Amino acid sequence: MYLTQEEETILEGEYGPTLKKAMEILTTLGDIYGADSLIQINSAQIAGVSYKTIGDAGLEWISDLEGTVVVPSILNPAGMDMDRWQEMGVDADFASKQARIIEAYMRLGVRCECTCTPYYIDEELAAFGDHLAWSESSAISYANSVIGARTNREGGPSALSAALIGKTANYGYHLDENRVPTIGFEVDCKLTGADYGALGCLAGAEAGSGVPMFRLSSKPSKTELKALGAAMAASGAVALYHVEGITPESGLQEFPGETIIIERRQIDDVFDEGCGKGWGDGYRNGCGEEYVRGCQDEPDLVALGCPHYSASELEEVARLLEDHNPAKEVWICTSRMVRDANPGLVRRIEDSGAKVFVDTCMVVSPATDRFRCVLTDSGKAFKYVPNLCGVGARIAHINDCLAGDDGN
Numbered sequence: 370m371y372l373t374q375e376e377e378t379i380l381e382g383e384y385g386p387t388l389k390k391a392m393e394i395l396t397t398l399g400d401i402y403g404a405d406s407l408i409q410i411n412s413a414q415i416a417g418v419s420y421k422t423i424g425d426a427g428l429e430w431i432s433d434l435e436g437t438v439v440v441p442s443i444l445n446p447a448g449m450d451m452d453r454w455q456e457m458g459v460d461a462d463f464a465s466k467q468a469r470i471i472e473a474y475m476r477l478g479v480r481c482e483c484t485c486t487p488y489y490i491d492e493e494l495a496a497f498g499d500h501l502a503w504s505e506s507s508a509i510s511y512a513n514s515v516i517g518a519r520t521n522r523e524g525g526p527s528a529l530s531a532a533l534i535g536k537t538a539n540y541g542y543h544l545d546e547n548r549v550p551t552i553g554f555e556v557d558c559k560l561t562g563a564d565y566g567a568l569g570c571l572a573g574a575e576a577g578s579g580v581p582m583f584r585l586s587s588k589p590s591k592t593e594l595k596a597l598g599a600a601m602a603a604s605g606a607v608a609l610y611h612v613e614g615i616t617p618e619s620g621l622q623e624f625p626g627e628t629i630i631i632e633r634r635q636i637d638d639v640f641d642e643g644c645g646k647g648w649g650d651g652y653r654n655g656c657g658e659e660y661v662r663g664c665q666d667e668p669d670l671v672a673l674g675c676p677h678y679s680a681s682e683l684e685e686v687a688r689l690l691e692d693h694n695p696a697k698e699v700w701i702c703t704s705r706m707v708r709d710a711n712p713g714l715v716r717r718i719e720d721s722g723a724k725v726f727v728d729t730c731m732v733v734s735p736a737t738d739r740f741r742c743v744l745t746d747s748g749k750a751f752k753y754v755p756n757l758c759g760v761g762a763r764i765a766h767i768n769d770c771l772a773g774d775d776g777n
C-alpha cells in the first residue's frame with residue numbers, strides 16, 4: 370500500500386507509540402484487504418465503550434493510549450446512563466469502571482456522546498460521499514445506505530486508530546465496485562413501523578454480508594429505513610443496502626437478477642414466532658449457558674430505542690403514553706443530545722412511569738440481564754437481547770409494546 374512520507378514517519382514511531390500503533394492497525398488492515406492507500410475521513414464513531422463488552426483488558430488498553438483525535442469522533446453507547454445508572458440497577462463497581470473508560474476516551478479528545486445515531490446529533494459528521502470510520506453496525510448501515518456516505522464495518526480499535534490518524538485504508542465500501550447490489554428482495558405488501566425490523570430480520574439472514582436491494586410497495590420513512598438496516602446488520606452482516614427509488618445511490622444501481630420474494634405471511638411469522646432461517650435453535654450467552662430461542666415468559670421489560678430514538682420517535686411514545694400508564698417497566702433509549710433538546714417530550718413520557726435513558730441501550734447494559742423477557746419494537750434488539758444478554762425477546766409494534774393493563 371502506498372504511504373506518504375508523513376505516514377511512513379508515523380509508522381516508524383517518530384510521533385510516539387500510540388500513533389505508531391494506530392498506523393500499524395490501519396496499514397495491516399489495508400494490506401489484508403488490498404487497499405491502495407489511506408484516505409481522509411470526515412468523522413469516526415468508536416465502538417468498544419461498554420465495560421460489559423470490553424472488560425478490564427479493554428479499559429487498560431484505552432487508558433494506556435496517548436494523543437488526540439484529529440477528526441470529530443464520538444462514542445458508541447456505554448453500559449449505563451452515566452447519571453442514572455443506579456435507577457437502571459447497575460452496580461457501583463461496574464459504574465466506576467465504566468466512568469474510567471469514558472474518561473480515557475475523553476482524554477483522547479473523543480466527544481462524550483455515547484450513541485449509535487450520531488447522524489441525529491450533528492449532520493456534519495456524515496454527508497453524501499464522505500468517507501467515515503464508524504463501527505456500530507446500525508450506524509454504519511444508515512451512513513452507507515440512507516446518507517450515501519462510505520464506511521467499512523470498523524472495529525473499535527480500527528475506528529479509534531482512524532480517528533487519531535484522520536484516515537482509513539481505502540478498501541471495501543469506500544470503493545464503487547463494492548457498493549453494487551448482490552441480492553434483490555421484492556415485497557408486495559404494505560409495511561409500517563416495526564414491520565421493517567421484521568423484514569430486516571428475514572432479509573439479513575438471507576443476504577449475509579451481501580448488498581441487498583429492495584423493491585417495496587410502501588415508501589419507508591428514514592426512521593423505518595433505520596430499523597430495516599439495523600435488523601439486517603444483526604441477523605446478517607449487511608453494511609449497505611439500497612431501496613429502489615428511495616435511497617440516494619439506488620438510481621445508480623441495477624436491480625439484481627437473483628431476487629427473493631417476501632410475503633406478508635413471513636413478516637407476520639417474525640412477530641408470532643421469531644425469525645426462522647439463520648437463527649439456529651438456541652443461543653449460548655456470554656457465560657456459555659444455553660438459552661432457547663422463543664421467549665415463553667411474559668415480557669417484564671419493554672425496551673425501545675434500538676437504534677437510539679429520534680425526537681419524532683420520542684413524540685410518538687409521548688402520544689401513545691398520554692392518559693395511561695404502561696403495564697410493564699419501560700425503557701426508552703436515546704442520545705443525551707436528543708433528550709436534552711426535548712425536555713417537554715421527556716417529561717410527558719416519564720410522567721407515565723416510563724424511563725428515558727441516555728448513553729446506553731438494552732443490549733450493551735448489564736442491567737437488562739435481570740429480566741426474563743424483553744418486548745421491543747426493534748428487529749436488532751429482538752436478535753441481540755437473547756444473544757448478548759441471555760434474556761428472551763419478542764418483537765411487537767410500538768402501540769402493542771406500550772399498551773396498558775387493559776390492552777389499550
Ligand code: F3S
Pocket residue numbers: 445446485505507599674675676677702729730731732733749750753
Ligand atoms: Fe444502538 Fe444498542 Fe441497538 S448500540 S443499534 S441501541 S443494540
